[in-house]
Amino acid sequence: MTFINYASREINCKIVYYGPGLCGKTTNLQHIYDSTAQEAKGKLISLATETDRTLFFDFMPLELGTVRGFKTRFHLYTVPGQVYYDASRKLILKGVDGVVFVADSQEERMDANVESLYNLEDNLATQGYDLMKLPYVLQLNKRDLPNVIPMEDLTYELQKKGEPVYEAVASDGTGVFDTLKAVAKQVLTELRKS
Amino acid sequence: MAQTPFIIQEHQFQRMKAVIARLCVECAARVVFLVDRDGQTIAFHGEIGDMDMTSFSSLAAGNVAATSSMAKLIGEDTFPSVVHEGERESIFISVINRSLLVVVFDERSTLGLVKIRAKRASYEVAAILEEAVNDSRSFSLSKNSAFADISDDDIDSLFA
Numbered sequence: 001m002t003f004i005n006y007a008s009r010e011i012n013c014k015i016v017y018y019g020p021g022l023c024g025k026t027t028n029l030q031h032i033y034d035s036t037a038q039e040a041k042g043k044l045i046s047l048a049t050e051t052d053r054t055l056f057f058d059f060m061p062l063e064l065g066t067v068r069g070f071k072t073r074f075h076l077y078t079v080p081g082q083v084y085y086d087a088s089r090k091l092i093l094k095g096v097d098g099v100v101f102v103a104d105s106q107e108e109r110m111d112a113n114v115e116s117l118y119n120l121e122d123n124l125a126t127q128g129y130d131l132m133k134l135p136y137v138l139q140l141n142k143r144d145l146p147n148v149i150p151m152e153d154l155t156y157e158l159q160k161k162g163e164p165v166y167e168a169v170a171s172d173g174t175g176v177f178d179t180l181k182a183v184a185k186q187v188l189t190e191l192r193k194s
Numbered sequence: 195m196a197q198t199p200f201i202i203q204e205h206q207f208q209r210m211k212a213v214i215a216r217l218c219v220e221c222a223a224r225v226v227f228l229v230d231r232d233g234q235t236i237a238f239h240g241e242i243g244d245m246d247m248t249s250f251s252s253l254a255a256g257n258v259a260a261t262s263s264m265a266k267l268i269g270e271d272t273f274p275s276v277v278h279e280g281e282r283e284s285i286f287i288s289v290i291n292r293s294l295l296v297v298v299f300d301e302r303s304t305l306g307l308v309k310i311r312a313k314r315a316s317y318e319v320a321a322i323l324e325e326a327v328n329d330s331r332s333f334s335l336s337k338n339s340a341f342a343d344i345s346d347d348d349i350d351s352l353f354a
Contacts, residue, residue, distance in 0.1 A: 002199035003234045007207035012234045042248045047256075056256060059233075061248045065352040073350060075233060075252065091259040095232030188349045191199065 001095045001190055002078055010071045013187050014095050015180075018120050020112035021053070021103035024141040025169040028102060031173045032180060036062060054080040057092050066186065074184055078192050081116065090123050098135035098187040099124075100179055101174035102170075103158055105140050105148035113158060135186030136163045138178045144169045200230065200292075201330040204324055207237060213318045214295075215239040221305040221311040224283065227296040228319060229254050236293065254287060254296050262289075277305065290316045291325055 003012040017025040026046065040063045047056035065072060079089040100121060103113045122133050127136040140154050145172040148154075155165050164182045168175030204212075209230060218226040218239045225240030227247070233255035235247050258276060260294045265273045276287040288295040297308050297317055 001232060003230055003232070003236075004199050004201045005207065005236070006202060007204045014232055043246050045249050045253065056206045056260070059249070059256075061252075067348050067352065075248075088260070089264055091256070091263060094259065095230075184352070185349055189346075190350075192349075 002097050002187075004070075005092070006073075009069055010073060011067075011191070012073045012075065013075065013097040013184075013191075014075045015098045015100065015183055015187065016093055016096045017076065017078040017100045017102055018089070018093075019081055019115065019141075020104060020109060020116040021083070022114075023081060023102045023104040023109070023116075024139075025081060026054055026058050026166070027170040028100070028139070028168075028176050028179070029060050029076055030142075031170060031176045032062065032076065033060055035173065035177070039088050040064075043147075053082065054078060055085075056080065067188070072188065074187075076180075083115075086119065086123070089119070090126060093127055093129075094125050096124075096127075096129065096134070097190075098183040099131070100137050100139055100169035100183050101158070102139045102141050102168075103154065105142045105154060106145055107147050107149055110149060117158060117160070123177050132161050135183055135190055136165050137159070137179055137183040138165045139168045139170075139175060139185070140165060141168045141170050141175075143167045143174070145170075199330065200327065202236065202326050205328065206326045206329075207304050209322050210237050210319060211239065213322070217295075217297070217302060217311055217315040221297065221299065221308045223297045223299040224302075225298045226250060227254070227294075227298075229294045229296055231255055231258065231289075231292050238344075240298075258287060258289060258294055259275065259345045263273055265335075275309070277307070286312060288312050288316050291323060292327070293319070295319060 017028055019025050042061035045059040056071050060076045062074045062076060077092050079092045124131050138159055159165055166175045166179045170176055214228055214237055216227045225327055227238045227336040228236040229251040230236055233252035257337055261276055262272045274289050278285040283300050286297045297312055299308055
């Protein structure tokens with residue numbers, strides 16, 4: 001839920017990166033953190049296991065700039081992708097303003113992508129959200145690997161409502177900021193419309 | 195966006211600040227935060243020092259979200275408060291509807307004092323927040339020139 005503070009002239013929005021385990025959600029945030037100027041970012045918090053798998057969430061605040069005198073700040077979260085962390089994913093989705101679904105383009109991960117997408121819709125519905133009405137972007141990650149499904153096929157299988165689709169190689173930053181800009185724009189446009 | 199934005203107006207913000215400033219003094223706390231359950235800092239008062247407020251608020255919200263889910267698993271509706279006691283500093287979190295009152299205190303105070311003072315402050319904060327939530331529903335962003343005037347170019351310029 002967007003939080004607007006008229007006293008401090010701030011707009012605060014929440015974006016959640018969702019997707020199956022090891023698809024690149026944390027890698028997206030890591031790249032954003034590494035590439036952002038010091039004055040525009042806060043700390044990157046990662047609640048992870050000893051093997052660096054996200055346990056609860058990753059979090060990073062990002063200040064984009066000022067619009068009509070209001071500082072726009074985005075709180076970026078990732079969810080744990082492994083199947084048995086569903087309870088945690090539900091919690092992280094609370095108050096979401098925009099979602100990025102990060103898909104793993106590898107052929108052997110297609111089932112996991114589909115399962116995770118269904119899971120996203122279910123968990124959003126539990127919170128009273130409708131994916132069809134929420135700012136939403138699809139990122140097809142790991143495009144650099146040899147065994148990836150063609151873009152057209154992957155888009156056909158995973159695209160839900162004509163949302164923007166971005167190719168990415170999060171490990172080297174390709175497509176990461178394009179994805180973020182797309183979802184942030186949708187969130188701000190929705191705010192203006194509301 | 196599924197829900198109406200949560201909007202805090204200037205006068206409500208100043209009233210909340212006054213309540214938490216008084217709480218901070220009355221319970222001799224190091225710092226008092228008011229945090230939205232989604233992890234946004236609403237207001238704070240006290241000795242921040244080099245504490246990362248944004249991360250702290252996000253983690254406090256995550257903490258409460260996790261423990262609230264645990265409460266449901268054992269048949270409780272929620273845990274209305276959460277305490278973490280450290281060697282030198284401790285944290286007391288009180289859940290007030292959609293917000294959290296977070297008190298960080300050290301040896302200058304005691305948990306008992308914090309609980310008593312926070313209870314009274316939480317009633318006042320709850321009333322102000324309820325007013326803000328009700329006003330948010332009827333507050334029309336389109337009537338406010340700051341948002342009505344936001345253009346596509348304004349949004350694009352953020353990413354220039």
